[in-house]
Amino acid sequence: MNAHHTASPPAKVSGMQTMRDKWNSLSRVQQWAVLIPLVVLIYLLPVLNPPLLTTEPNYNFPIAMFDVARYALIAIGLNVVVGQAGLLDLGYVGFFAVGAYVAALFTSPDSMLHKLPYLAVLPLAVVVTMFFGVILGAPTLRLRGDYLAIVTLGFGEMVRLLADQVPALRGNSGFQTVGHPPGTRADGTALFNQTDGKPWYWLAVTLVIGVLLLVGNLERSRVGRAWVAIREDEAVAEIMGVPTFKYKIWAFVIGAAIGGLSGALYAGQIGFVNNQKFDVTTSVLFLAAVVLGGSGNKVGVMLGAFVIAYLPLRFSGIAEYKYLIFGLALIVLMLFRPQGLLGARQRLLAKGREAYQRLLGRPEQISSDSSLVAEPGKEAGA
Amino acid sequence: MSEDVTAADQPEVPAEGGIVAEVARMSPAELAAHEAEVAEAVAPDREIEVAVGDTLLAMQDVTLQFGGLVALDSVNFEIRRGEILGLIGPNGAGKTTCFNVMTGVYRPTSGQVVLEDRPLGKRKRHEITQLGIARTFQNIRLFGEMTTLENVVVGADARHKTSVLGALARVPRHHREEREAVERGMALLEFVGIADRAADKAKNLPYGYQRRLEIARALATEPKLLCLDEPAAGFNPAEKEELMGLIRKIRGDGYTVLLIEHDMRLVMGVTDRIVVLEFGKKIAEGVPAEIRDNPAVIAAYLGVPDDGAA
Numbered sequence: 068m069n070a071h072h073t074a075s076p077p078a079k080v081s082g083m084q085t086m087r088d089k090w091n092s093l094s095r096v097q098q099w100a101v102l103i104p105l106v107v108l109i110y111l112l113p114v115l116n117p118p119l120l121t122t123e124p125n126y127n128f129p130i131a132m133f134d135v136a137r138y139a140l141i142a143i144g145l146n147v148v149v150g151q152a153g154l155l156d157l158g159y160v161g162f163f164a165v166g167a168y169v170a171a172l173f174t175s176p177d178s179m180l181h182k183l184p185y186l187a188v189l190p191l192a193v194v195v196t197m198f199f200g201v202i203l204g205a206p207t208l209r210l211r212g213d214y215l216a217i218v219t220l221g222f223g224e225m226v227r228l229l230a231d232q233v234p235a236l237r238g239n240s241g242f243q244t245v246g247h248p249p250g251t252r253a254d255g256t257a258l259f260n261q262t263d264g265k266p267w268y269w270l271a272v273t274l275v276i277g278v279l280l281l282v283g284n285l286e287r288s289r290v291g292r293a294w295v296a297i298r299e300d301e302a303v304a305e306i307m308g309v310p311t312f313k314y315k316i317w318a319f320v321i322g323a324a325i326g327g328l329s330g331a332l333y334a335g336q337i338g339f340v341n342n343q344k345f346d347v348t349t350s351v352l353f354l355a356a357v358v359l360g361g362s363g364n365k366v367g368v369m370l371g372a373f374v375i376a377y378l379p380l381r382f383s384g385i386a387e388y389k390y391l392i393f394g395l396a397l398i399v400l401m402l403f404r405p406q407g408l409l410g411a412r413q414r415l416l417a418k419g420r421e422a423y424q425r426l427l428g429r430p431e432q433i434s435s436d437s438s439l440v441a442e443p444g445k446e447a448g449a
Numbered sequence: 450m451s452e453d454v455t456a457a458d459q460p461e462v463p464a465e466g467g468i469v470a471e472v473a474r475m476s477p478a479e480l481a482a483h484e485a486e487v488a489e490a491v492a493p494d495r496e497i498e499v500a501v502g503d504t505l506l507a508m509q510d511v512t513l514q515f516g517g518l519v520a521l522d523s524v525n526f527e528i529r530r531g532e533i534l535g536l537i538g539p540n541g542a543g544k545t546t547c548f549n550v551m552t553g554v555y556r557p558t559s560g561q562v563v564l565e566d567r568p569l570g571k572r573k574r575h576e577i578t579q580l581g582i583a584r585t586f587q588n589i590r591l592f593g594e595m596t597t598l599e600n601v602v603v604g605a606d607a608r609h610k611t612s613v614l615g616a617l618a619r620v621p622r623h624h625r626e627e628r629e630a631v632e633r634g635m636a637l638l639e640f641v642g643i644a645d646r647a648a649d650k651a652k653n654l655p656y657g658y659q660r661r662l663e664i665a666r667a668l669a670t671e672p673k674l675l676c677l678d679e680p681a682a683g684f685n686p687a688e689k690e691e692l693m694g695l696i697r698k699i700r701g702d703g704y705t706v707l708l709i710e711h712d713m714r715l716v717m718g719v720t721d722r723i724v725v726l727e728f729g730k731k732i733a734e735g736v737p738a739e740i741r742d743n744p745a746v747i748a749a750y751l752g753v754p755d756d757g758a759a
Contacts (some may be wrong), residue, residue: 288616308607
């Protein structure tokens with residue numbers, strides 16, 4: 068079948084593309100053989116504290132890594148909405164805030180409702196933010212493009228202002244001692260505390276992996292195809308039988324769920340929630356991670372999250388100029404690589420690859436077929 | 450039922466490319482005898498009815514107004530099951546508007562579109578697709594960033610039942626539907642003759658391939674009625690010839706085809722009946738020979754009588 072790879076035309080091959088092709092040509096087992104050590108390495112990062120990578124002494128490295136993992140989770144969620152379904156959401160921080168407030172309301176002693184263990188609050192935060200996703204999505208997803216962006220921007224601000232104005236949400240004074248997962252150390256202190264980032268990092272990475280697998284399942288199904296079809300041409304998608312409204316709502320709801328999850332995670336680690344952390348700038352930072360890394364590519368947006376979250380912590384000298392630098396970086400990137408660091412994938416469906424190779428494996432049929440029809444294509448193209 | 454026709458020349462796969470030329474040589478009668486064989490490859494589960502028969506879709510007094518502009522004015526015609534109906538008319542006559550009304554893009558101001566005795570009413574566009582009307586676009590509108598095969602599978606998804614949660618949990622139905630969709634998608638790509646580019650992005654395909662992919666994607670939704678909006682636009686004569694073969698082959702598979710086309714030779718050569726629109730009104734209807742000699746049509750559309758067939 069290799070001999071017949073000539074049948075498919077040599078596309079523009081970039082370095083990234085060849086790497087991806089190589090990766091895709093590996094068997095499932097080989098892929099795991101690469102992935103498992105990589106995952107182990109990622110888990111060990113805060114313990115290893117590698118000299119060049121470390122953010123110390125300016126910033127605690129495990130906590131820095133937790134921040135990166137949290138941003139990665141957010142980027143994966145926002146990528147479903149923006150990258151997959153192509154719905155520009157400028158108020159994603161709203162879902163993040165809802166998740167954080169759910170965690171605070173149900174676990175902080177400052178709240179009347181602090182009855183729940185932290186681990187029960189994570190799924191609750193997911194459910195509540197999904198509900199908010201429907202609330203926001205149902206009326207607004209009839210809008211497109213710029214209009215949707217403006218409405219979502221408004222939603223993000225509404226959540227923040229509600230936190231300001233509703234007495235039960237305690238405005239600026241906020242909620243102290245938000246809960247954390249159970250477990251104690253040998254010396255009797257809590258396993259998950261504010262000074263040691265390692266357990267939080269491991270929890271976050273585990274959630275990232277779980278979410279990656281689930282979102283990957285969706286992307287490699289009719290749901291993912293529907294999202295991309297909507298992004299490409301919504302009117303045509305609908306005419307081809309895609310219930311576009313339903314799938315847009317689902318994109319919103321799934322994105323919201325992941326945002327809520329990361330919000331609850333954030334609230335637990337930092338231990339304190341008030342109205343100061345959920346402004347538009349944060350929303351834009353989330354979006355920057357997605358766009359920078361490569362909208363529509365899960366690995367890409369995680370890379371983007373790494374850049375956005377890690378660089379200011381690593382190079383504390385630039386921290387106060389970070390918006391300036393990210394802004395410039397985005398402008399340069401849009402000029403030279405508008406698809407982001409890692410562009411959206413171009414791959415055949417998993418089962419399609421097999422079918423395609425079966426086809427290429429039958430030279431006598433495909434060659435007679437294509438020689439007949441290749442001509443009109445060429446002529447028309449010329 | 451008609452194995453003698455295919456078995457002689459095409460022992461292996463009915464949907465092979467050579468058949469395009471072969472089918473193009475056949476008379477309509479031979480084609481009708483030949484259809485079931487090919488149909489097996491592309492539409493295994495379909496109930497095949499190719500005899501030009503009862504009414505599949507009816508436009509009943511359809512009027513469509515945009516403000517003061519009457520785009521369609523009490524248009525009445527029927528599409529019969531298994532036929533190739535041509536819809537012609539000068540630019541701006543309302544042909545594509547007709548398509549848009551049938552596929553739910555526009556709702557008629559008055560009158561109705563009836564598919565198999567059911568009025569389309571206020572159904573959404575994707576519901577109309579699921580009822581069995583599919584279309585291609587005059588200006589090609591593929592999902593450019595998706596691969597050729599994915600484009601077709603999006604069409605096939607119209608018949609899939611896997612829910613979002615089912616896809617999340619990868620239930621057996623998901624796996625079965627994915628497998629079937631890919632197989633059927635590849636068969637369709639072979640059917641229209643572009644399977645060799647299945648793994649390429651749709652936007653990178655040559656023009657002729659893109660036109661064929663539009664047809665394959667529409668067929669993937671398993672339509673009862675396939676609406677082709679100027680499928681030969683931009684084709685040279687040889688390509689038009691091949692396209693005629695393909696359209697006949699599609700009809701041979703049991704699909705009913707509605708064809709908008711400007712090329713008179715193609716329309717006269719491939720259709721069973723023709724409806725002529727002018728300024729949103731139907732001015733004639735009949736078999737190609739009648740339309741060719743119809744004075745009203747000649748006046749409206751063909752200009753000089755002697756050029757009728759050219």
